[in-house]
Amino acid sequence: MDEARAQELLRLAWDGETEAFADVYRAFFPRVFGLCRRLLGSAEAAEDATSEVFLRAQRNLRSYDLGLPFAPWLFGIASHYCLDQLRRRRAEQRLFECAAALAAT
Secondary structure, three states: OHHHHHHHHHHHOOOOOOOHHHHHHHHHHHHHHHHHHHHHHHHHHHHHHHHHHHHHHHHHHHHHOOOOHHHHHHHHHHHHHHHHHHHHHHHHHHHHHHHHHHHHH
16 A cells, blocks of 8 residues: 555544544555564464554554654554563563472472
């Protein structure tokens, strides 16, 4: 999708046109999914992350500056979300390792 078409759809989405955002979703889904898969390492985690990224984008669409390219804004949401997920995984892994070590003693 070219930037002009994306901007047109995003203006409609700003005005509450859900079908316009659905078109944006369909156009950007493959790239967002690919980014999430590379960062998270699994298709299942990437599917969940991609859904969450688009929910956050739709929820925060009013904070997006229509004068700027959309893709970097969306990919920023995706990368931040995935990095948060990776941090959460590491924290949970450390917690389980500590619990296992305590149980072994």
